[in-house]
Amino acid sequence: MLRKIILRSFIVLSILILTLLSCKNGKVDTPQKKLSAKPNILFIMSDDHAYQAISAYSDKLIKTPNIDRIAKEGILFTNASVTNSICAPSRATILTGKHTHINGKIDNIMPFDTTQVTLPQLFQKAGYATAMFGKLHFGNNPKGVDDFMILPGQGSYINPKFITQKGDTTITGYVTDIITDLTLDWLDKKRDKEKPFMMMYLHKAPHRAWWPSPxxxxxxxxxxxxxxxxxxxxxxxxxxxxxxxxxxxxxxxxxxxxxxxxxxxxxxxxxxxxxxxxxxxxxxxxxxxxxxxxxxxxxxxxxxxxxxxxxxxxxxxxxxxxxxxxxxxxDYLACIASVDENVGRVLNYLDDSGLAENTMVIYTSDQGFYLGEHGWFDKRFIYNESFKTPLLIRWPNQIKAGITNDEMVQNLDFAQTFLEAAQIEIPSDMQGESLMPLLKGNTAAWHREAVYYHYYEYPAVHMVKRHYGIVTKAYKLVHFYYDVDEWELYDRKKDPQEMKNVYEDPAYASVVANLHKKLNELRLKYKDSPELDKKFIDLSKPVN
Structure with missing residues (x-):
């Protein structure tokens, strides 16, 4: 009899301990967390958000305390960049893990190759709950998402229309608030809580024409x-x-x-x-x-x-x-202030719901943007303000809080990173590299010295000439082509504002020779070529 009493007491005590361990701030963890060790993925992307306008990078222009939280509690990348600085191509690269000359979306006009397998499809197939809310910018029926509400094209800041699985709908209000409302509603009420989730939370702001909330x-x-x-x-x-x-x-x-x-x-x-x-x-x-x-x-x-x-x-x-x-x-900064507030709403929800501990949160932009540097607005160039993009990642218990990394990373790497984090097999035809060694603090395992860039949309609005190039921590070699044949070299250490082309300077002759060799190697590695350049030029010419 005594043995039975002791056994029952042990069972009750064990249940009590397990119950206490499953609670956080008085709230029971979601079934998903108990069923799976796989992390949730919350991918937050704004449109045209320059790194200069995030106070984790510089507080000269604006304070962004909520976006900064991601860096304070995770990692800040200072040399993150894009492969093609324009909206739809950047998004296509993120979704496929491939350069735009491979996925077909070289500019905002050329069609995306719909046979390409996208990131949400891989997560959905692996058993994740998937959703996309906000600005996709190309295609009206994203694949691999259980639920979506996306803006048609550029979308509107005020009383925006959304494309949904059930047809178009218009919602009264300000777009940044609405996209966040939709995201929170799905996280809290609509997702399958028996599964880990992969959510793409995509802001329209701060894209032109920069309409803030009143x-x-x-x-x-x-x-x-x-x-x-x-x-x-x-x-x-x-x-x-x-x-x-x-x-x-x-x-x-x-x-x-x-x-x-x-x-x-x-x-x-x-x-x-x-x-x-x-x-x-x-x-x-x-x-x-x-x-x-x-x-x-x-x-x-x-x-x-x-x-x-x-x-x-x-x-x-x-x-x-x-x-x-x-x-x-x-107006540009006013739009960002709303983005920051709404990012704070989502981060608070993750904390309050107990989801934060097992959720990787990524904040980035589809490219950089000129905030008056060189007298410009917009993007497109390989020059820093356009080429570089913000990248901040938080993953509790996996990424050490408050670290900074200056390795050459790209949006090309996002897909592989998220797939490895989720323990999903990475397709062999993806062209990036998983950032997991850097997230874990193992910089010695990262061997990339240079990244490749290629911009195609010319002749077109803003008239930025076609160009490709190679970028290292120290130098940037660029070839402008199509209606010109010009080379530029910038010393990124001595000339961070990129004001002087030193390509013809004899003092840089050996640098030029070395970078030409490496550029040719990268073109070969990523399957780009003069023949492809000509193909895309011919395809972009109007048919008589």
């Missing part, structure tokens, strides 16, 4: 943003590519971008220089405002219009450049 619009329109040292770059010591690009803040930004109402321009006797200014106010985000929303935006729009009418007529060209820079950056 409260952030008002707040940031009153801020003075520091100017970059190269705002008035004259592109000397470089070739035709930099000189002929059409992304200058003074010359190529529209009044719509700067939120200057058409009537304000007409009132001071100026012509509406570009017909798109009126068109966008009549057709784009501003036109989507309902009366209540418009009443919230109108005071700030009126203040901008009044400032424009008062000062613009007497401004010098330099003053106009500065005025447009402020307007651009105020």
């Amino acid at each position: 409260e952030k619009f008002k707040e940031y329109s009153q801020k003075n943003i520091p100017e970059p040292a190269t705002l008035f770059d004259d592109y000397s010591n470089r070739g035709q590519a930099a000189k002929s690009a059409e992304m200058n803040i003074r010359d190529q930004l529209l009044s719509y971008d700067n939120k200057v109402l058409p009537q304000a321009i007409e009132e001071i006797g100026l012509p509406i220089a570009d017909s798109r200014n009126k068109l966008y106010f009549e057709k784009a985000d501003f036109a989507r405002l309902n009366p209540k929303q418009k009443s919230l935006y109108q005071p700030t729009l009126d203040a901008i219009a009044e400032d424009f009418k008062t000062h613009w007529p007497t401004m010098s060209e330099e003053e106009k450049m500065r005025w447009q820079y402020q307007r651009y950056m105020q």
Whole structure:
């Protein structure tokens, strides 16, 4: 009898201990955590979010405490980059783990090769619950996701329409908040909690034309943003590519971008220089405002219009450049402030639900962006502000908190990294390398010295010439081709702002020779070639 009592007492005590261990902050862990040691994957990507506008990299422009949390509790990569700095190609590379000349999505126009196996498909096949909410930018029916709501094309900031499995739907509100609401609703109520999850949480912001929420619009329109040292770059010591690009803040930004109402321009006797200014106010985000929303935006729009009418007529060209820079950056940063707040909402949910401990959280952008450097906005170039992208990863108990890494990593590597973390077999035709050694602090096991880049979308908007190149920690060798044949070399250590092409400098002759050899090797490794260059040029030419 005594033995039975002792045995029962042991069983009860064991159950009590197991129950206590399965609780966190008074909440029982999800069934998924008890059933599987495989981690959840939360992939957060913004559109055109420059690393310069994340305070984990630099707090000169903005504070982003919630995005910074990912770095403080994980790893910050300072040399992360893309293979092709434009939206849809970057996303295709992330989804396939292949360069754009392999997956077909070389630019925003050429079709994606739909026979390619994508990351969500592999996770779904391996038993993960999968979902995608936000901006995909190409294709209306993503494969491998149990649930999705994606913006058509670029999508809208205000009262956006979404493509869903059940048809199109429009949701009233601000897009950054809505995408987060959808993500949290799926995580909390809709996902199969018996499975680990792979969630792609994809923001539209801060893509052009940078419409903030009304409260952030008002707040940031009153801020003075520091100017970059190269705002008035004259592109000397470089070739035709930099000189002929059409992304200058003074010359190529529209009044719509700067939120200057058409009537304000007409009132001071100026012509509406570009017909798109009126068109966008009549057709784009501003036109989507309902009366209540418009009443919230109108005071700030009126203040901008009044400032424009008062000062613009007497401004010098330099003053106009500065005025447009402020307007651009105020709205761009205001959009990011909303992204940061919403990332905080999701991180808090993970913490409060007990999911954080077994969830890898990734924050990145589909490429970098110019924030006035070289006088530019937009991206496309292999130059740093466009080529480099933010990359912050948190994975409790796996990644040591607060570490920084400067190895040459790319969006090409994301797919392999997530698959290895989830213990899913990696397809042999993927072209990147898993970042797992770096996440584990084993830098000695990482052997990549250089990355490869190739940009194709020319002739096209912004007129950035086709080019490819090789980038190491120390140097950058670039070949511009198609209607030019120009080479550039930049010393990334001595000239971090990339102001002087030293390709013809005799002092760099041995560097040039070595990088040419390595560039040829990379082209061969990644199956790129002059023949492919010609093929894509021919395909992009209009048919008569």
